[in-house]
Amino acid sequence: xxxxxxxxxxxxxxxxxxxxxxxxxxxxxxxxxxxxxxxxxxxxxxxxxxxxxxxxxxxxxxxxxxxxxxxxxxxxxxxxxxxxxxxxxxxxxxxxxxxxxxxxxxxxxxxxxxxxxxxxxxxxxxxxxxxxxxxxxxxxxxxxxxxxxxxxxxxxxxxxxxxxxxxxxxxxxxxxxxxxxxxxxxxxxxxxxxxxxxxx
Amino acid sequence: xxxxxxxxxxxxxxxxxxxxxxxxxxxxxxxxxxxxxxxxxxxxxxxxxxxxxxxxxxxxxxxxxxxxxxxxxxxxxxxxxxxxxxxxxxxxxxxxxxxxxxxxxxxxxxxxxxxxxxxxxxxxxxxxxxxxxxxxxxxxxxxxxxxxxxxxxxxxxxxxxxxxxxxxxxxxxxxxxxxxxxxxxxxxxxxxxxxxxxxxxxxxxxxxxxxxxxxxxxxxxxxxxxxxxxxxxxxxxxxxxxxxxxxxxxxxxxxxxxxxxxxxxxxxxxxxxxxxxxxxxxxxxxxxxxxxxxxxxxxxxxxxxxxxxxxxxxxxxxxxxxxxxxxxxxxxxxxxxxxxxxxxxxxxxxxxxxxxxxxxxxxxxxxxxxxxxxxxxxxxxxxx
Numbered sequence: 001x002x003x004x005x006x007x008x009x010x011x012x013x014x015x016x017x018x019x020x021x022x023x024x025x026x027x028x029x030x031x032x033x034x035x036x037x038x039x040x041x042x043x044x045x046x047x048x049x050x051x052x053x054x055x056x057x058x059x060x061x062x063x064x065x066x067x068x069x070x071x072x073x074x075x076x077x078x079x080x081x082x083x084x085x086x087x088x089x090x091x092x093x094x095x096x097x098x099x100x101x102x103x104x105x106x107x108x109x110x111x112x113x114x115x116x117x118x119x120x121x122x123x124x125x126x127x128x129x130x131x132x133x134x135x136x137x138x139x140x141x142x143x144x145x146x147x148x149x150x151x152x153x154x155x156x157x158x159x160x161x162x163x164x165x166x167x168x169x170x171x172x173x174x175x176x177x178x179x180x181x182x183x184x185x186x187x188x189x190x191x192x193x194x195x196x197x198x199x200x
Numbered sequence: 201x202x203x204x205x206x207x208x209x210x211x212x213x214x215x216x217x218x219x220x221x222x223x224x225x226x227x228x229x230x231x232x233x234x235x236x237x238x239x240x241x242x243x244x245x246x247x248x249x250x251x252x253x254x255x256x257x258x259x260x261x262x263x264x265x266x267x268x269x270x271x272x273x274x275x276x277x278x279x280x281x282x283x284x285x286x287x288x289x290x291x292x293x294x295x296x297x298x299x300x301x302x303x304x305x306x307x308x309x310x311x312x313x314x315x316x317x318x319x320x321x322x323x324x325x326x327x328x329x330x331x332x333x334x335x336x337x338x339x340x341x342x343x344x345x346x347x348x349x350x351x352x353x354x355x356x357x358x359x360x361x362x363x364x365x366x367x368x369x370x371x372x373x374x375x376x377x378x379x380x381x382x383x384x385x386x387x388x389x390x391x392x393x394x395x396x397x398x399x400x401x402x403x404x405x406x407x408x409x410x411x412x413x414x415x416x417x418x419x420x421x422x423x424x425x426x427x428x429x430x431x432x433x434x435x436x437x438x439x440x441x442x443x444x445x446x447x448x449x450x451x452x453x454x455x456x457x458x459x460x461x462x463x464x465x466x467x468x469x470x471x472x473x474x475x476x477x478x479x480x481x482x483x484x485x486x487x488x489x490x491x492x493x494x495x496x497x498x499x500x501x502x503x504x505x506x507x508x509x510x511x512x513x514x515x516x517x518x519x520x521x522x523x524x525x526x527x528x529x530x531x532x533x534x535x536x537x538x539x540x541x542x543x544x545x546x547x548x549x550x551x552x553x554x555x556x557x558x559x560x561x562x563x564x565x566x567x568x569x570x571x572x573x574x575x576x577x578x579x580x581x582x583x584x
Contacts, residue, residue, distance in 0.1 A: 075439065077454060088304075088322050088343055093379070097309040100382050106241060113383035114443045114567065117302060118343045123568030126437040132454060134435035135570055136351055139322045139341035147338065154358035158434060160458060 004190045006163075008198055009063040011036065011056065011178040018063045032176065033059060044128065051092040051115035054124045056171040057083060060180030061125045064165065068182050072129050078162040079131045080155035081122045084138040084148055087172035088118040094173075121169055133161050143168045143179070145195040149188075156185055168199065202360045202416045203579070204428045205367070206285035207520045210278045211410040211507055212247040215257060220517075221524040225552060227535060229506045231394055231406050238378040244390055246376060247408040247508050249274060268328065269305050269315070274411035275329050275373040282413040283333070288367050291334030296365035298340045299326040300352035300372035301512035307377035329371065337365075346475070346566025347435065348372065349412075349515020350574055354433040356416045366418065372516035373411035380511070381407060387443070389479055397476035397502035397534050398483050398548040400541025405477040408508025412517035427579040428523040431559075434458030438569035445481050445565055449489030452563060452571040456493045459561070459573035466494040470557035471531040471549075473522040475564045476502020477509055482565065487542035489563075489571075499555065500546045505535035519562050519574060526578050531555040558583055 009018045016023040016036055025032075025039040033055045037047055042062055047055060061081075070076065092115040100108050114120060119137035126135050138151055148168065155164050167180035179199050183191060208216060212230035213223040223229075235243040251270065258273045261280050268276065279297075283290055304322045308315055318324050326339035344351040349372040356368035374380075384390050384407060391404035419429060436458065438451035446452070460466075472495055474486050483502075490496050503518050510517055525532050533549040540548055558578040565571045577583070 077436070081437070086321070086323065088341075090320065093303075093306055093309060093320075096383065097379065100378060101310065103239075103241075108382040108386035110383075110386040110443075113386055116306075116379075116383060117345045117567050119345050119568040119570060120442050123437065123442045123570070126439045126569055127442070130439045132437050132439050132451060135344075135437040135568065136355075136435065137343050137568075138355075139326075139343050140338065141321075141323045141327070144338060147340065150359065150362075150364060151355075153362065154355060157358050157361070158458065 004187050005194050006182045006184055006187065007064050007068050008181040009060050010198060011060055011176060013176050018066065050124060053089055053091055053169065053171045054115060054121045056176050056178050057121035057167060057169040058124055058128065060167050060169060060178040061165055064180040064182050065129065070129065075130045075132050077132045078160055080133040080161045080164045081125050081131055081135040082151050082155050082164055082166040083122050083169040084140060084151060085168060085170040086141060087170060088139050089116050091172045092116050125165065134158060143199050145192045145199065148195055149192040152183060152191060153188055156188065201419045202357050202430050203419050203423055204523060205288065205415045205417045206282045207414045208278045208281040209410065209412045209517050209520055210249065210274050211517065212249055216281065217520050217524060221521055224503065224506045224521055224532060225530065229535060231408065231508050238381060240378060240381055242385060244381050244385065245393055245406045248376060249409045271305055271373055271375045272325050272328055274375065275371050276332050278411040278413040279329065279333065279369055279371050282415050286415055288415060290369065293337060294366040295335055296337055296359055296368045297326065297330040297335055298342060298352045298356055298368055298370045299329060300342045300348040300370065300516060301374055302343060302345060302348060303374055303380055306379045310378060344570055345568050346511065347515060347564040347570045347572040348512040350433065350562065350564045350572035351435060353430060353515065353519065353574060354435065357430055357433060360416060360418050368416045369413065370416060370516060371411065371413045372513040374511035374513055375409050376407055391478060394536050395478035395505050396536050397478040397504050398540060398542055398546060399537050400539040402478040402480060402483060404479055405504060406508035408510045410507060410510040410513040410517050412513050412520055414516055414520060423579045425580055426527050429577045429579050431575045431577050432459045432463050433572065433574040435570065435572045438571065440569055442569065443567050445485035449485045449492060451569060452486065452489035452565050453492040455571040455573040456489065456563060459575045463575055464559050466498060468557055468559050469495060469498045470526055470555040470560050471499040471501060472561045472563060473518055474500055474502055476504050476534065478504055484543040487544040487546050490546060491544040496544060497547050499531040499553065500548045501532050501534045515564050522560050522562055523576060526558065526560050529554050529556065
């Protein structure tokens with residue numbers, strides 16, 4: 001990459017772009033995130049158990065790592081996973097609330113409840129890629145490249161970390177807004193500018 | 201390194217750190233069967249902050265006509281009380297607010313109670329809390345499940361050490377609601393009686409409400425005697441399961457290794473204040489991780505049978521109680537532990553005992569496979 005980022009992926013409701021290249025995603029009757037999953041020929045059945053936020057983050061991570069060539073089967077202690085977004089897990093919170101809203105139709109579901117924690121997406125990505133470095137989730141009003149960069153820099157203050165898989169991972173009420181990046185230690189200098197440029 | 205300038209705990213056991221510490225040292229708890237709260241079909245065992253006491257306390261500091269939620273009030277009172285013990289100007293641009301919470305105002309999804317829809321966003325509460333004190337820096341929200349309170353302190357340390365701010369106000373808070381309690385009930389994770397951390401007969405956790413604040417500053421000037429220094433902190437992921445702890449404790453062990461490496465050896469640790477939720481799996485997992493880290497003979501405690509699991513507040517609250525314990529020279533017992541019963545034996549304390557070492561370890565683990573370890577040291581003229 002000429003922009004000083006090993007690899008990145010941008011997913012919005014309109015398009016999927018990986019390292020500057022727009023991917024063709026045929027639209028079907030299923031949900032957009034499922035369309036992406038199928039179009040990219042991914043094979044990870046657990047995807048269909050995930051809530052939308054975890055799906056969005058999972059896809060962002062998968063596509064970002066496509067050409068990075070990390071071994072998904074070997075435990076890795078030297079990679080961190082850092083995500084941030086605006087709505088936390090509000091999309092799934094709203095779904096869970098439906099299950100308890102009406103006393104006459106009360107069926108709290110553990111499978112829905114578990115995704116009412118924003119950082120579950122970092123857990124899903126860590127499990128998928130066997131990443132044992134730190135994982136962290138932050139929430140802010142809008143994607144602020146300076147703060148985003150500060151969190152990633154922070155992850156590198158752990159001397160055992162060589163790379164960070166990081167993402168603005170927003171999904172709420174049908175609105176998908178994802179920017180994922182794979183960043184190594186020597187790419188930190190231009191990270192804030194790059195996030196700003198790639199997020200636009 | 202960074203050090204604690206001041207702190208506060210708002211919990212059912214009291215509205216100051218010292219009150220809470222005394223209650224814990226005396227073996228008190230406000231955890232009890234909640235039969236009517238949140239009109240749940242099933243009662244639950246937990247501890248709630250009294251609304252009237254909280255409102256009365258809030259009325260003393262609130263001069264505006266603006267409405268705050270219970271979650272925001274508890275956090276604001278806690279920050280306000282911590283600030284009163286410092287000479288920090290919270291409106292300074294060099295002060296950074298960091299909010300640790302899992303669910304914030306999630307109860308508004310059931311009944312908006314006249315609040316606008318933005319109020320359920322975590323950043324909105326964080327802004328309101330920071331703005332209450334005239335601080336206009338964008339606040340940071342850490343939402344990392346049960347380890348949020350440790351993540352927030354690690355974030356504070358990084359921001360202070362990279363000179364992004366001069367002071368960090370870390371406030372952890374979570375309140376209970378039908379949403380939160382029903383979810384834990386659906387997981388069958390709750391005990392119907394007082395929880396029994398590390399006990400052979402433990403059957404699950406209790407939930408509790410709290411807000412807790414630590415104000416951190418840089419250790420670049422001479423520290424007052426008995427200051428508590430956050431020496432190091434680290435996180436690691438199990439990469440194993442989103443809602444179940446690792447079978448081996450590998451992630452927690454890795455976090456502990458990273459936090460202790462080059463900073464402390466096992467025999468320098470006065471005690472480990474562990475997560476100890478009193479679920480079968482968590483406590484066993486911790487016993488394996490602590491054994492791998494050669495901490496199984498060091499005193500180990502859990503504070504969950506005093507406060508319950510206070511979620512986003514837990515890491516902050518338990519760090520404060522443990523800080524007061526190390527200043528007091530006391531390794532606290534685990535309340536309601538009668539018969540030790542973890543897969544690997546631990547030196548879990550059943551009585552308070554005195555300790556002379558100056559360093560303690562705080563560990564937390566949670567959903568998402570996250571683990572954290574914080575290493576704290578009491579500063580004295582002799583060890584500084």
